[in-house]
Amino acid sequence: MPYTKARTKNNHPPQNLEVCNMKIGFIGLGIMGKPMAKNLLKAGYTDLLVNNRSAAPMEELAACGATAATQQEIGDQCDVVITMLPNSPQVKEVMLGADGVAAHMKAGATFIDCSSINPVASKEIAAALAEKGVKMLDAPVSGGEPKAIDGTLSFMVGGDEEAFNACKPILSAMGASVVHCGEVGAGNTTKLANQIIVACNIQALAEALTLAQKAGVDPAMVFEAIKGGLAGSTVMNAKAPMMIAGNDKPGFKIDLHIKDLNNVLDCAHSVGAPVPMTAEVQEILQWLHNHEGGQKDHSAIAQYYEYLTGIKLGR
Numbered sequence: 001m002p003y004t005k006a007r008t009k010n011n012h013p014p015q016n017l018e019v020c021n022m023k024i025g026f027i028g029l030g031i032m033g034k035p036m037a038k039n040l041l042k043a044g045y046t047d048l049l050v051n052n053r054s055a056a057p058m059e060e061l062a063a064c065g066a067t068a069a070t071q072q073e074i075g076d077q078c079d080v081v082i083t084m085l086p087n088s089p090q091v092k093e094v095m096l097g098a099d100g101v102a103a104h105m106k107a108g109a110t111f112i113d114c115s116s117i118n119p120v121a122s123k124e125i126a127a128a129l130a131e132k133g134v135k136m137l138d139a140p141v142s143g144g145e146p147k148a149i150d151g152t153l154s155f156m157v158g159g160d161e162e163a164f165n166a167c168k169p170i171l172s173a174m175g176a177s178v179v180h181c182g183e184v185g186a187g188n189t190t191k192l193a194n195q196i197i198v199a200c201n202i203q204a205l206a207e208a209l210t211l212a213q214k215a216g217v218d219p220a221m222v223f224e225a226i227k228g229g230l231a232g233s234t235v236m237n238a239k240a241p242m243m244i245a246g247n248d249k250p251g252f253k254i255d256l257h258i259k260d261l262n263n264v265l266d267c268a269h270s271v272g273a274p275v276p277m278t279a280e281v282q283e284i285l286q287w288l289h290n291h292e293g294g295q296k297d298h299s300a301i302a303q304y305y306e307y308l309t310g311i312k313l314g315r
Helices: 033-042 055-064 071-077 088-096 119-130 144-150 161-172 186-214 219-226 234-245 254-271 276-290 298-309
Strands: 024-027 048-051 080-083 110-113 135-138 153-159 175-182
Touching: 024 033, 024 071, 033 048, 033 055, 033 144, 048 055, 048 071, 080 088, 080 161, 088 119, 110 119, 110 161, 119 135, 119 153, 119 186, 119 254, 135 161, 135 186, 144 153, 153 161, 153 186, 161 175, 175 186, 186 219, 186 234, 186 254, 186 276, 186 298, 219 234, 234 298, 254 276, 254 298, 276 298
Parallel strands: 024 048, 024 080, 080 110, 110 135, 153 175
Antiparallel strands: 135 153
Protein backbone atom coordinates (compact mmCIF):
# COMPACT_ATOMS: atom_id res chain seq x y z
CA MET A 1 0.00 0.00 0.00
CA PRO A 2 1.58 3.34 -1.03
CA TYR A 3 2.33 5.96 1.58
CA THR A 4 0.53 9.29 1.35
CA LYS A 5 1.44 12.47 3.12
CA ALA A 6 -1.14 14.36 5.12
CA ARG A 7 -0.24 17.84 6.31
CA THR A 8 0.05 18.24 10.05
CA LYS A 9 -1.08 21.22 12.06
CA ASN A 10 1.76 23.72 12.33
CA ASN A 11 1.95 24.10 16.10
CA HIS A 12 5.41 25.70 16.28
CA PRO A 13 6.22 27.49 12.99
CA PRO A 14 9.90 28.31 12.53
CA GLN A 15 10.88 31.94 12.21
CA ASN A 16 12.56 31.35 8.84
CA LEU A 17 9.83 30.27 6.44
CA GLU A 18 12.35 29.81 3.61
CA VAL A 19 14.15 27.19 5.71
CA CYS A 20 10.78 25.70 6.68
CA ASN A 21 10.06 25.09 3.01
CA MET A 22 13.20 23.00 2.58
CA LYS A 23 12.62 19.34 1.79
CA ILE A 24 14.26 17.30 4.54
CA GLY A 25 15.15 13.61 4.60
CA PHE A 26 15.53 11.75 7.90
CA ILE A 27 17.18 8.32 8.00
CA GLY A 28 17.15 6.27 11.20
CA LEU A 29 13.93 6.24 13.20
CA GLY A 30 15.07 4.49 16.35
CA ILE A 31 14.70 5.43 20.00
CA MET A 32 16.08 8.91 19.27
CA GLY A 33 15.40 9.44 15.57
CA LYS A 34 11.67 8.81 15.66
CA PRO A 35 10.80 11.51 18.21
CA MET A 36 13.28 13.90 16.57
CA ALA A 37 11.52 13.47 13.21
CA LYS A 38 8.15 13.98 14.89
CA ASN A 39 9.37 17.27 16.34
CA LEU A 40 10.34 18.45 12.87
CA LEU A 41 6.76 17.85 11.79
CA LYS A 42 5.39 19.66 14.84
CA ALA A 43 7.61 22.64 14.04
CA GLY A 44 6.17 22.92 10.54
CA TYR A 45 8.73 20.99 8.50
CA THR A 46 6.03 18.94 6.85
CA ASP A 47 7.93 18.30 3.60
CA LEU A 48 9.71 15.47 5.39
CA LEU A 49 10.84 12.18 3.83
CA VAL A 50 11.72 9.37 6.23
CA ASN A 51 13.54 6.07 5.95
CA ASN A 52 14.27 3.25 8.37
CA ARG A 53 15.47 -0.33 8.14
CA SER A 54 12.14 -1.60 9.54
CA ALA A 55 8.78 -0.43 8.24
CA ALA A 56 6.82 0.22 11.45
CA PRO A 57 8.49 3.55 12.37
CA MET A 58 8.04 4.80 8.79
CA GLU A 59 4.35 3.93 8.95
CA GLU A 60 4.06 5.78 12.27
CA LEU A 61 5.74 8.88 10.84
CA ALA A 62 3.63 8.68 7.69
CA ALA A 63 0.52 8.74 9.87
CA CYS A 64 1.87 11.94 11.44
CA GLY A 65 2.36 13.63 8.06
CA ALA A 66 5.75 12.54 6.73
CA THR A 67 6.39 10.55 3.55
CA ALA A 68 8.12 7.18 3.62
CA ALA A 69 10.87 7.01 1.00
CA THR A 70 13.90 5.04 -0.10
CA GLN A 71 17.35 6.31 0.74
CA GLN A 72 17.91 7.00 -2.92
CA GLU A 73 14.73 9.11 -3.12
CA ILE A 74 15.88 11.07 -0.10
CA GLY A 75 19.25 11.77 -1.69
CA ASP A 76 17.67 12.79 -4.98
CA GLN A 77 14.90 15.01 -3.62
CA CYS A 78 16.05 16.57 -0.35
CA ASP A 79 17.86 19.83 0.35
CA VAL A 80 18.93 18.56 3.77
CA VAL A 81 19.56 14.93 4.75
CA ILE A 82 19.68 13.98 8.44
CA THR A 83 20.90 10.65 9.81
CA MET A 84 20.53 9.20 13.31
CA LEU A 85 22.33 5.85 13.14
CA PRO A 86 24.21 3.56 15.56
CA ASN A 87 27.86 4.16 14.63
CA SER A 88 30.44 5.07 12.00
CA PRO A 89 30.08 1.94 9.80
CA GLN A 90 26.32 2.45 9.44
CA VAL A 91 26.70 6.14 8.55
CA LYS A 92 29.39 5.34 5.98
CA GLU A 93 27.30 2.57 4.46
CA VAL A 94 24.14 4.68 4.19
CA MET A 95 25.93 7.71 2.77
CA LEU A 96 28.92 6.32 0.84
CA GLY A 97 27.99 2.70 0.13
CA ALA A 98 27.15 1.37 -3.31
CA ASP A 99 24.21 3.44 -4.56
CA GLY A 100 24.17 5.24 -1.20
CA VAL A 101 22.52 8.56 -0.44
CA ALA A 102 25.55 10.63 -1.43
CA ALA A 103 25.48 9.22 -4.96
CA HIS A 104 22.09 10.90 -5.45
CA MET A 105 22.66 14.23 -3.66
CA LYS A 106 23.05 17.44 -5.63
CA ALA A 107 25.68 20.11 -5.17
CA GLY A 108 24.50 22.66 -2.64
CA ALA A 109 22.70 20.11 -0.43
CA THR A 110 23.65 19.63 3.21
CA PHE A 111 24.15 16.46 5.19
CA ILE A 112 23.59 16.59 8.97
CA ASP A 113 24.76 13.53 10.89
CA CYS A 114 23.22 13.41 14.37
CA SER A 115 24.77 10.01 15.10
CA SER A 116 27.48 9.77 17.75
CA ILE A 117 30.51 8.48 15.84
CA ASN A 118 34.28 8.76 15.77
CA PRO A 119 35.26 12.29 14.66
CA VAL A 120 37.85 10.76 12.32
CA ALA A 121 35.00 9.08 10.43
CA SER A 122 33.08 12.37 10.31
CA LYS A 123 36.01 14.02 8.59
CA GLU A 124 36.33 11.17 6.09
CA ILE A 125 32.63 11.36 5.18
CA ALA A 126 32.81 15.17 4.89
CA ALA A 127 35.78 14.95 2.54
CA ALA A 128 33.95 12.51 0.26
CA LEU A 129 30.84 14.71 0.21
CA ALA A 130 32.86 17.85 -0.48
CA GLU A 131 33.92 16.33 -3.80
CA LYS A 132 30.25 16.43 -4.80
CA GLY A 133 29.71 19.97 -3.52
CA VAL A 134 27.72 18.74 -0.51
CA LYS A 135 28.39 20.32 2.89
CA MET A 136 28.34 18.29 6.11
CA LEU A 137 27.60 19.08 9.73
CA ASP A 138 28.34 16.53 12.43
CA ALA A 139 25.69 17.28 15.06
CA PRO A 140 25.51 14.61 17.78
CA VAL A 141 23.07 15.14 20.61
CA SER A 142 22.87 14.82 24.37
CA GLY A 143 19.74 14.31 26.43
CA GLY A 144 18.55 10.79 25.68
CA GLU A 145 15.06 9.68 24.78
CA PRO A 146 13.13 12.00 27.19
CA LYS A 147 14.68 15.13 25.69
CA ALA A 148 14.34 13.74 22.16
CA ILE A 149 10.61 13.40 22.84
CA ASP A 150 10.09 16.87 24.31
CA GLY A 151 12.41 18.57 21.82
CA THR A 152 14.99 19.83 24.30
CA LEU A 153 18.09 18.00 23.09
CA SER A 154 21.52 19.64 23.16
CA PHE A 155 23.25 19.70 19.75
CA MET A 156 27.04 19.89 19.49
CA VAL A 157 27.79 20.87 15.91
CA GLY A 158 30.89 20.82 13.76
CA GLY A 159 31.19 22.10 10.21
CA ASP A 160 31.13 25.12 7.95
CA GLU A 161 29.70 28.15 9.80
CA GLU A 162 27.54 29.22 6.87
CA ALA A 163 25.97 25.76 6.67
CA PHE A 164 25.50 25.80 10.44
CA ASN A 165 23.68 29.12 10.36
CA ALA A 166 21.45 27.94 7.51
CA CYS A 167 20.50 24.74 9.32
CA LYS A 168 20.31 26.02 12.89
CA PRO A 169 16.51 26.54 12.72
CA ILE A 170 16.10 22.87 11.75
CA LEU A 171 18.19 21.71 14.70
CA SER A 172 16.43 24.17 17.00
CA ALA A 173 13.13 22.47 16.15
CA MET A 174 14.52 19.36 17.87
CA GLY A 175 16.64 20.88 20.63
CA ALA A 176 16.90 23.59 23.26
CA SER A 177 20.65 24.14 22.76
CA VAL A 178 22.45 24.28 19.40
CA VAL A 179 26.14 25.20 19.68
CA HIS A 180 28.69 25.49 16.88
CA CYS A 181 31.89 23.88 18.20
CA GLY A 182 34.22 24.26 15.20
CA GLU A 183 35.00 22.49 11.96
CA VAL A 184 33.71 19.05 10.93
CA GLY A 185 34.57 16.54 13.65
CA ALA A 186 34.32 19.11 16.45
CA GLY A 187 30.73 18.12 17.16
CA ASN A 188 31.61 14.48 17.73
CA THR A 189 34.73 15.37 19.70
CA THR A 190 32.53 17.45 21.99
CA LYS A 191 30.07 14.56 22.27
CA LEU A 192 32.88 12.20 23.26
CA ALA A 193 33.86 14.63 26.01
CA ASN A 194 30.21 14.71 27.09
CA GLN A 195 30.05 10.92 27.23
CA ILE A 196 33.18 10.72 29.38
CA ILE A 197 31.67 13.13 31.89
CA VAL A 198 28.29 11.37 31.95
CA ALA A 199 29.79 7.89 32.37
CA CYS A 200 32.18 8.93 35.12
CA ASN A 201 29.40 10.83 36.91
CA ILE A 202 27.16 7.77 36.86
CA GLN A 203 29.92 5.55 38.20
CA ALA A 204 30.76 8.02 40.98
CA LEU A 205 27.06 8.32 41.86
CA ALA A 206 26.67 4.54 42.09
CA GLU A 207 29.75 4.27 44.30
CA ALA A 208 28.58 7.08 46.58
CA LEU A 209 25.07 5.72 47.06
CA THR A 210 26.44 2.24 47.66
CA LEU A 211 28.80 3.64 50.31
CA ALA A 212 25.90 5.41 51.99
CA GLN A 213 23.74 2.32 52.18
CA LYS A 214 26.60 0.11 53.36
CA ALA A 215 27.21 2.68 56.12
CA GLY A 216 23.56 2.56 57.16
CA VAL A 217 22.37 5.82 55.59
CA ASP A 218 19.35 5.92 53.30
CA PRO A 219 20.66 6.68 49.76
CA ALA A 220 17.45 8.60 49.00
CA MET A 221 18.23 10.96 51.90
CA VAL A 222 21.81 11.34 50.69
CA PHE A 223 20.54 12.30 47.25
CA GLU A 224 18.08 14.80 48.74
CA ALA A 225 20.77 16.35 50.93
CA ILE A 226 23.48 16.82 48.30
CA LYS A 227 21.63 17.44 45.05
CA GLY A 228 21.54 21.19 45.63
CA GLY A 229 25.25 21.47 46.40
CA LEU A 230 28.42 21.29 44.36
CA ALA A 231 27.99 17.54 43.80
CA GLY A 232 24.57 18.08 42.28
CA SER A 233 24.21 17.63 38.53
CA THR A 234 21.76 16.86 35.76
CA VAL A 235 23.17 13.33 35.78
CA MET A 236 22.47 12.93 39.49
CA ASN A 237 18.93 14.29 39.21
CA ALA A 238 18.12 11.93 36.35
CA LYS A 239 19.89 8.78 37.49
CA ALA A 240 19.83 8.68 41.30
CA PRO A 241 16.05 8.09 41.47
CA MET A 242 16.39 5.32 38.88
CA MET A 243 19.17 3.61 40.82
CA ILE A 244 17.28 3.82 44.10
CA ALA A 245 14.06 2.49 42.54
CA GLY A 246 15.85 -0.28 40.65
CA ASN A 247 14.52 1.15 37.38
CA ASP A 248 16.80 0.13 34.52
CA LYS A 249 14.42 0.91 31.65
CA PRO A 250 16.68 2.44 29.03
CA GLY A 251 16.73 6.11 28.27
CA PHE A 252 20.25 5.48 27.01
CA LYS A 253 21.40 1.88 26.73
CA ILE A 254 24.62 0.50 28.16
CA ASP A 255 25.55 -0.94 24.75
CA LEU A 256 25.29 2.52 23.20
CA HIS A 257 27.49 4.01 25.90
CA ILE A 258 30.01 1.22 25.31
CA LYS A 259 30.02 2.19 21.64
CA ASP A 260 30.62 5.85 22.51
CA LEU A 261 33.42 5.05 24.94
CA ASN A 262 35.06 2.79 22.36
CA ASN A 263 35.12 5.86 20.10
CA VAL A 264 36.56 7.89 22.99
CA LEU A 265 39.36 5.38 23.48
CA ASP A 266 40.10 5.18 19.74
CA CYS A 267 40.21 8.97 19.44
CA ALA A 268 42.24 9.37 22.63
CA HIS A 269 44.80 6.84 21.46
CA SER A 270 45.03 8.66 18.11
CA VAL A 271 45.72 12.07 19.66
CA GLY A 272 47.67 10.87 22.71
CA ALA A 273 45.17 11.91 25.38
CA PRO A 274 45.22 9.99 28.70
CA VAL A 275 41.77 8.63 29.64
CA PRO A 276 42.26 6.20 32.57
CA MET A 277 38.88 6.97 34.20
CA THR A 278 37.11 6.33 30.92
CA ALA A 279 38.89 3.00 30.55
CA GLU A 280 37.74 1.94 34.02
CA VAL A 281 34.10 2.85 33.40
CA GLN A 282 34.26 1.06 30.07
CA GLU A 283 35.35 -2.14 31.82
CA ILE A 284 32.37 -1.92 34.18
CA LEU A 285 29.97 -1.34 31.31
CA GLN A 286 31.49 -4.25 29.42
CA TRP A 287 31.04 -6.48 32.49
CA LEU A 288 27.36 -5.51 32.57
CA HIS A 289 27.06 -6.26 28.84
CA ASN A 290 28.57 -9.69 29.45
CA HIS A 291 26.01 -10.28 32.20
CA GLU A 292 22.94 -9.53 30.07
CA GLY A 293 22.87 -5.82 30.91
CA GLY A 294 23.62 -4.32 27.51
CA GLN A 295 20.04 -3.27 26.82
CA LYS A 296 19.57 -1.69 30.27
CA ASP A 297 19.89 2.01 31.04
CA HIS A 298 23.44 3.14 31.78
CA SER A 299 22.33 3.93 35.34
CA ALA A 300 22.44 0.13 35.79
CA ILE A 301 26.12 0.67 36.60
CA ALA A 302 24.68 0.57 40.13
CA GLN A 303 23.97 -3.12 39.56
CA TYR A 304 27.69 -3.79 39.22
CA TYR A 305 28.11 -2.50 42.77
CA GLU A 306 25.09 -4.54 43.86
CA TYR A 307 26.92 -7.61 42.53
CA LEU A 308 30.06 -6.72 44.50
CA THR A 309 28.28 -5.91 47.77
CA GLY A 310 25.14 -8.04 47.71
CA ILE A 311 22.90 -5.04 48.49
CA LYS A 312 20.25 -3.37 46.36
CA LEU A 313 20.09 0.41 46.65
CA GLY A 314 17.06 1.62 48.55
CA ARG A 315 15.71 -1.89 48.96
